[in-house]
Amino acid sequence: MTITADTIPHTRAAIIREISDSPLKINLMELGFLPGKIITLHHTAPLGGPMAFKLEETILALRKSEASLIEVQLL
Amino acid sequence: MPESQTPSLVKSPRVAIIGNPNVGKSTIFNQLTGLSQKIGNYPGVTVDKKVGRMNYQGSSYEIIDLPGTYSLYPNSEDEIIAHRVLNQVSEEDKPEFVLMIIDSCQLSRGLFLATQLLDLGLNLALVLNMADIAAKKNITIKSFEIFKALGVPILSTDARGEKGLDQIRELIHQQNFSKKSTFLNIEEIAPTELLSEVKDKFGLSNFYQAYQMLRFGDKDKTYSVEDRKWLKTKLSESKFDLEAAQLEETKIRYRKINEIVEKTVVKTSEVSPKASIDKILLHPVFGYLIFGAILLLIFQAIFAWASVPMDMIDGFFAELSGWVSDQLPEGPLSSLITDGIIPGIGGIVIFIPQIAMLFGFLAILEDTGYMSRVVFLMDRWMRPFGLHGKSIVPLVSGVACAIPGVMAARNIGNWKEKIITIMVTPLMSCSARLPVYIILIGLVVPDEFIFGIFNLQAVALLGLYLLGVFGVFFTALLLKYILKSEEKSFLMVELPTYRAPRWLDVLMTMFNKSKTFVFEAGKVILAISVVLWVLASYGPPDRMDAIRAESEERLAQASPDDIPVIANETSSLLLENSFIGIMGRAIEPVIKPLGYDWKIGIALITSFAAREVFVSTIATIYSIGTDTEDELTIREKLDQQINPDTGEKVYNTATAFSLMVFYAFAMQCMSTLAIVYRETNGWKWPLIQTVYMTVLAYCSALLVYQILS
Numbered sequence: 001m002t003i004t005a006d007t008i009p010h011t012r013a014a015i016i017r018e019i020s021d022s023p024l025k026i027n028l029m030e031l032g033f034l035p036g037k038i039i040t041l042h043h044t045a046p047l048g049g050p051m052a053f054k055l056e057e058t059i060l061a062l063r064k065s066e067a068s069l070i071e072v073q074l075l
Numbered sequence: 076m077p078e079s080q081t082p083s084l085v086k087s088p089r090v091a092i093i094g095n096p097n098v099g100k101s102t103i104f105n106q107l108t109g110l111s112q113k114i115g116n117y118p119g120v121t122v123d124k125k126v127g128r129m130n131y132q133g134s135s136y137e138i139i140d141l142p143g144t145y146s147l148y149p150n151s152e153d154e155i156i157a158h159r160v161l162n163q164v165s166e167e168d169k170p171e172f173v174l175m176i177i178d179s180c181q182l183s184r185g186l187f188l189a190t191q192l193l194d195l196g197l198n199l200a201l202v203l204n205m206a207d208i209a210a211k212k213n214i215t216i217k218s219f220e221i222f223k224a225l226g227v228p229i230l231s232t233d234a235r236g237e238k239g240l241d242q243i244r245e246l247i248h249q250q251n252f253s254k255k256s257t258f259l260n261i262e263e264i265a266p267t268e269l270l271s272e273v274k275d276k277f278g279l280s281n282f283y284q285a286y287q288m289l290r291f292g293d294k295d296k297t298y299s300v301e302d303r304k305w306l307k308t309k310l311s312e313s314k315f316d317l318e319a320a321q322l323e324e325t326k327i328r329y330r331k332i333n334e335i336v337e338k339t340v341v342k343t344s345e346v347s348p349k350a351s352i353d354k355i356l357l358h359p360v361f362g363y364l365i366f367g368a369i370l371l372l373i374f375q376a377i378f379a380w381a382s383v384p385m386d387m388i389d390g391f392f393a394e395l396s397g398w399v400s401d402q403l404p405e406g407p408l409s410s411l412i413t414d415g416i417i418p419g420i421g422g423i424v425i426f427i428p429q430i431a432m433l434f435g436f437l438a439i440l441e442d443t444g445y446m447s448r449v450v451f452l453m454d455r456w457m458r459p460f461g462l463h464g465k466s467i468v469p470l471v472s473g474v475a476c477a478i479p480g481v482m483a484a485r486n487i488g489n490w491k492e493k494i495i496t497i498m499v500t501p502l503m504s505c506s507a508r509l510p511v512y513i514i515l516i517g518l519v520v521p522d523e524f525i526f527g528i529f530n531l532q533a534v535a536l537l538g539l540y541l542l543g544v545f546g547v548f549f550t551a552l553l554l555k556y557i558l559k560s561e562e563k564s565f566l567m568v569e570l571p572t573y574r575a576p577r578w579l580d581v582l583m584t585m586f587n588k589s590k591t592f593v594f595e596a597g598k599v600i601l602a603i604s605v606v607l608w609v610l611a612s613y614g615p616p617d618r619m620d621a622i623r624a625e626s627e628e629r630l631a632q633a634s635p636d637d638i639p640v641i642a643n644e645t646s647s648l649l650l651e652n653s654f655i656g657i658m659g660r661a662i663e664p665v666i667k668p669l670g671y672d673w674k675i676g677i678a679l680i681t682s683f684a685a686r687e688v689f690v691s692t693i694a695t696i697y698s699i700g701t702d703t704e705d706e707l708t709i710r711e712k713l714d715q716q717i718n719p720d721t722g723e724k725v726y727n728t729a730t731a732f733s734l735m736v737f738y739a740f741a742m743q744c745m746s747t748l749a750i751v752y753r754e755t756n757g758w759k760w761p762l763i764q765t766v767y768m769t770v771l772a773y774c775s776a777l778l779v780y781q782i783l784s
Contacts, residue, residue, distance in 0.1 A: 023563050026318070029325045030145045031567060032184050042351075046359040049455030050464070050566055057180040057212065059353075059570040061451045066565060 005039060005062075005070035006051060013040050014072035022069050031060060033070055087128075087135040089169070090247055091160060093192070094176035095184055096143035097444075097571045099204045103176060103232070104140040105583050106240055107247075112140075114587050123485075123587075124156075124168075131244045139170060145184065147191045147287060148321060154488075159295065161195060162287055172252040173197045174243070179209035179216055179231070182340055186221075186332045187325075190258040193225060194283040198252035200228045202243060207233040208572065213343045220339040226255035259328055261286045264320045269313045276305070290317055352573060353448070362452050369445075370471055373436045377475050378506070381428040388428070392421030410612060411605070419604030422685060423597045426478055426746060429506070430592055431585040433472050433479040438584040442576040447568045454566055460548050461555025462499075463492040464566060470496070470547065473503030474540075477747045478596070481754055482588060491560035497754060498764055499550045501747045504543035504739060507686040511738050512539055514690060517710055519731040542739050546771065592750065599749035607655075607684050614653040622648045650695050655680050669737065669773070670730035670780040672718065682743045689738070729783035733776040741772035 008014050016037050019025050032055055033039070042059060043052040052061045094100040104112075108127025125140040141157045149155040160168045173192055177185030182203075192199055203216060218229045228251050232239030246252075261270065261283045274285040277292075292298055292306045310317070355361050396413045403409035440446045446468070454464030462470075465487045472480035480500040487493040504512075513536075520535045613619070626645040633641055650656055651674075659677030666676050674696045682689040690709065697712045716725035742748065742765045751761040 024565055024567075026148065026321055026325060027565060027567060029322070029329070030148070030187065032329075034326075034329055043353060043357040043451070045357070045452055045455055047455055050451050052353075052357070052451060052570055056183075057214075061447070061566060061568050061570055063454065063566045066567060 002071045002073055004068045005041070005053065005072050006064045006067035008039075008041050008072060008074060010041050010044070013038050013075045015075055016070055016072050018071045020069045020071060024066060024069060028062075028066065028069060032056065032058075033060075038075070039070070039072065087137050088171045088250065089137040089139065090129075090172045090174055091139045091141055091170035092174045092176065093141045093157060093161065093188070094143060094204075095145055095178065095181065095188065097569055098143070098176045098178040098181075098185070100143060100176045101140060101583075102577050102580055103202070103204070103240070103243065104138060105579050106237075107244065108138050112583070112587075114591055123591075129244065129247065131248045134248060136247055139168065144188065146188055146325075147195075148290070155291075155295070158287075158291060159297070161192065161197065162284060162291075171198060172247070172250065173199050174202060174247070174252075175199060176202045176204050179203045179205050180212060180214060182216065183329065183332050183336050186225075186335065187328060189227075190225070190328060190332065191283075193227070193255055194257045194259055194261065194281075195287070196254055196257075196281045196284065198254045200230070200246055200252045201225075202239075203229060203231040205233065206231040206239075215341040215343065217339045217341065221335060224335045224338075225258070227253050257281070257283060259283075259324065259331065261324070263327070264323050265289070266313060266315060269309065269315060272309065273306070277302075286320075289315075290321070353570070356445070356448055357451060362448075366449055366452060369440075373433075374474060376436070377429060377432050381432050381475075384428040385425055388421065388425050392417055392424070395421075411608065414612060415605045415608030416601070419601045419608070420597075422604060423593055423600050423746070426476065426592065427589045429476045430479045430482075431589045433475055434483075434588040435581055435585045437468060437472070437479075437483060438581040439576045442574075442580060444571040444573045447570050450566070450568055451570065458564075460551040461492065461495050461558075462551055463487050463489060463496070463564065464568075466492065466496040469500045470503060473500045473505060476505050476507070477501040477503065477744065478592060478750050479588070481747065481750045482592070485754060489560070489562055489564050491558050491562065492564060494558065494755070494760065495551050495554045497751055497760065498554060498767075499547040501742060501744065501751075501764070501768065502543055502546040502550060502740065504540045505686075505744075507744065508539075508738055510687045511682075511689050512536055512735055514709060514713070515726075515731045515735050518713055518726055519728045539735055539739055542736065546740055550767075550771070595753045596746060596749035599752060600746050603745040603749075604684060607681065610654040610658070611650065611681060612653060614649075614657065618652045619649065622652060646695055647697070650677065650692075668780065669776045670727075670733045670784060672725060675725075675730075675734070679737075679741075679743075682738075684745055686738060686743045727784075729780050732783055733780035736779045737772045737776040739772070740768055740775055742768035 002017050003014075005014065005016075016033060016035050016039060018035055019028050019033060037055060039053045039055050041051060042054050045051070048064050050061045050063050051067050052059050053067070092100055092104050104125065104127065107129045111129075112125055112127035114123050114125055123142075127138045127140070129136045129138050139160065141160055142154060144154040144157045147158050147161065149158045160170065161173065175185070175189045175192060177189065189199070189201060201221070203218060206216075209216065216231075218231065222229050228246060230239055230242050230246060232243065265282075265286050267282075269289070270282040270285045273279070273288050274282060277285075277288055279285050279288065289306060289310060293303045293310070295303075356365060396417045399417065400409055400413040403412065437446070440449070449467060450464035452464075453467040457464055457466050466484070468486070469480040469484045472483055477500050480503070481497050484493050484496045484500065487496055516532050516535050520532045523531050525531060525534070622645065626641060626648075629641050630638060651659075656677055658680055660673040662676045662680075663671075663673040666679070671679070674693075677696060678689050678692040681692040693713070694709055697709075697716070713726045714724070717723065718725050748761045748765060751764060752758060755761065
C-alpha cells in the first residue's frame with residue numbers, strides 16, 4: 001500500500017515509489033528523493049512543522065507539504 | 076596547456092570552485108586564497124562574488140568561489156549566479172577551469188552536478204572532500220572507477236581541507252583539468268533541430284549549452300530583450316515541454332550515476348547509529364529551550380564584549396576631532412571635517428564590533444551545522460507570517476543591530492520572504508534604542524516594585540521590546556497579503572553532521588562582512604552625515620551672525636564661571652536657528668498631537684543619523700553641554716521643562732511614552748537605510764520602508780499620547 005512520506009511512523013524505513021507532480025518535484029529529485037531509495041523519518045518539529053528524513057548518508061528536512069509529495073511504501 | 080597560448084601568459088588562469096552546499100567549498104577556497112580574497116557583487120543581484128588569488132611556485136591563479144548549488148537549475152539568486160558563470164554567459168567571469176568539490180559521503184548527489192558540468196564541456200577536476208568522515212562511516216570510494224567512467228582527474232581531501240591541499244595547488248598549477256566527452260546525450264530529451272538553432276544563434280559550443288540557454292535564457296535579464304523574445308517564440312513554436320524534459324534529464328542522469336556509484340562505493344559495515352545529539356537539540360521542548368539559551372549567551376557576549384571596542388572607537392574619533400580642530404584654522408572647512416566627516420566615519424566604524432561579533436557567532440552556528448537545526452525548529456512559527464525558517468537569523472540579530480540582520484537576510488532564497496524579512500528586521504528593538512528608552516523610562520516610570528518582585532522600570536523596558544516584536548509580526552502579516560510572488564516557497568535543507576567550527580572560515584566571514592558594510596553602506600552613511608551636518612551648522616546667515624555677535628559680547632563681559640554657561644546657551648541658540656532648527660519648528664503642528672514641542676522635533680530630525688543622537692541633541696537644546704555621559708543631569712533638565720502655553724511639564728508620562736513608542740517603530744538609522752539599499756539593489760525598498768515605519772511610528776505614538784493624556 002502506498003502512503004505519503006508525511007504519514008510514516010518514526011524510524012520505520014520506507015521505500016520511495018513515486019514523486020507526485022508538482023513544481024517542487026524536480027527539487028526533491030535533485031536532492032536525491034528518487035524512486036527506489038529508502039527513507040526513514042528521524043525528527044518532526046512540533047505542530048505540523050518540518051520533518052527530517054534520513055536518505056542514504058544525509059538527514060534532509062522538508063516541510064510536511066513537501067513530504068506529502070513523496071509516495072512511499074513501508075518496509 | 077601549451078605555452079603558445081598567449082592569453083594565459085598575459086592574464087592569470089581563472090579557476091571556479093563549485094559544489095553542493097555544505098561540502099566544505101569555502102574552506103578550500105579560504106585555504107587557497109587566504110587574505111587575498113575580494114568580495115564584490117554580481118551585477119543585478121545581491122550575491123557575493125568571492126574572488127581570490129592563489130600564488131604557487133611563482134605563478135598566480137584567480138580563484139572564484141561560486142555559491143553552493145545542487146544542480147545547474149537555479150532556485151535562488153545564488154544558484155542563478157553559479158548557473159550564469161558556468162554557462163560562460165559573461166565574458167568577464169568566464170572560468171578556464173572548474174574545480175568541483177564533492178562530499179565523499181554524498182557521491183551520487185555530487186556527481187549529479189559534476190556530470191552536468193561535464194556536459195557543458197567545461198575543463199573539470201573533482202575533489203572528493205571529507206574523505207576522513209567517509210572512512211569513519213566505513214565508506215570506501217574507488218576513485219579510479221570514477222576516473223574511468225568520467226575521465227576527469229580526481230583528488231581526495233579531508234574535512235579540514237589540510238590533507239590534500241597541496242595536491243589541489245599542484246593540480247591547478249599543472250592545469251590538470253580535463254574536458255571529456257559528454258555524459259548524457261541531450262538529444263535523447265530535446266529536439267535536435269531546436270538545439271542546433273539555438274546553438275548557432277548564440278554561438279554556443281555544444282547542445283547541452285543550447286539546452287541550458289533554452290531553459291534559462293528568457294529569464295536572465297542580462298540578455299537583450301530581442302534575444303529573450305526570440306527564445307520564447309522558439310520555445311512556444313516547438314511545443315517543447317521544458318519541465319518534462321528536466322524531469323527526464325534528472326531521471327536518466329541519476330540512473331547512469333547509480334551505475335557508477337554501485338561500482339565505486341563500498342560500504343564495508345554499517346556503523347551502529349550513535350544516539351544522535353539531535354534527539355535533544357531538535358526536541359519539541361528542549362530544542363527551543365536550548366536555542367533560547369544559546370541566543371541569550373550570544374547577546375550577553377555581544378553586549379559585554381562589543382561595548383569595550385565601541386567605547387574605544389567613540390573615544391578615538393572624539394579625540395581625533397578635537398585634535399584636528401586644534402590643527403586647522405577655524406572656519407567652515409575645519410567644521411566640516413571635525414563635525415561632519417570625522418563623526419560620520421566614526422558613525423560607520425562604531426558598528427564594526429557588533430557586526431563582526433554577530434557574524435562571528437552566526438558563522439560558528441552555521442559551521443557547526445546547528446543553524447539548519449534552528450531553521451528546522453523555527454520554520455513552522457515563521458511561515459504563518461509570510462516568513463521563512465531562515466528569517467529567524469535576521470530577526471534575532473536585529474535585537475543587537477539591524478544591520479547584520481539585514482545582511483544575513485540574503486541567505487533566504489525566496490524573494491518575497493527575503494523582502495519581508497528585510498522590511499521587518501529594523502522593527503526589532505536594537506541596542507541603539509536602549510539609551511533613549513533608559514532616559515525616558517527613568518523620567519516617568521517610578522523605580523518601584525510591583526508584587527514585590529517586578530521592577531516597574533524593567534517591566535516598561537520589556538514592554539518596549541515586546542512592542543518591537545509585535546511590530547515585526549504585524550508588518551510581516553501585512554506584507555504577506557500585499558506582496559505578490561509566483562515563486563513557490565520551500566524548505567528542503569540538509570541537516571549536516573555536527574562538527575567543530577573551522578576558525579579560519581569564521582574569521583574570514585567576520586572580516587568580509589565588516590568590510591562589505593564599511594565600503595558599501597559607508598558611502599551612503601557618510602553622504603547623509605555630511606548633509607545633516609550642513610543642516611545643523613548652517614542657518615539664515617543674518618540670524619546666525621546675530622547670535623554669534625551677541626554671544627561674543629556677553630563672553631567679553633562674563634566672569635570665568637559664566638563662560639561655559641554662555642557657550643552652552645550659544646550652541647543651543649545656534650542649533651535652534653539652524654536649518655534643522657527651522658525644520659523642527661516647521662513640523663511642530665504635525666507632531667503636536669503626539670505631545671511633542673519643536674525642540675523634540677529637532678531631536679527627531681537629528682536622530683535620523685542614529686537613534687542615540689537623540690540624547691546628545693536634547694543635551695545641546697537644553698544647554699546641558701557636551702557632557703552627555705551624565706544621564707541624571709539630562710533627566711533633571713528634562714524634568715524641569717515647562718510648556719509655556721499650558722504651564723505643565725513637557726515630559727509628562729503621555730509624552731514620554733509617546734516618544735518611546737515613536738522610537739520603537741521609526742526608521743531612525745541611516746546605516747540601516749544604507750544597508751537595505753545595498754541588499755535590495757535600489758532605493759525603492761529603503762524608501763518604502765522609511766515611509767512605512769514613520770507612518771507606523773506616528774500613528775502608534777498618536778494613539779498612545781491621546782489615550783494617556
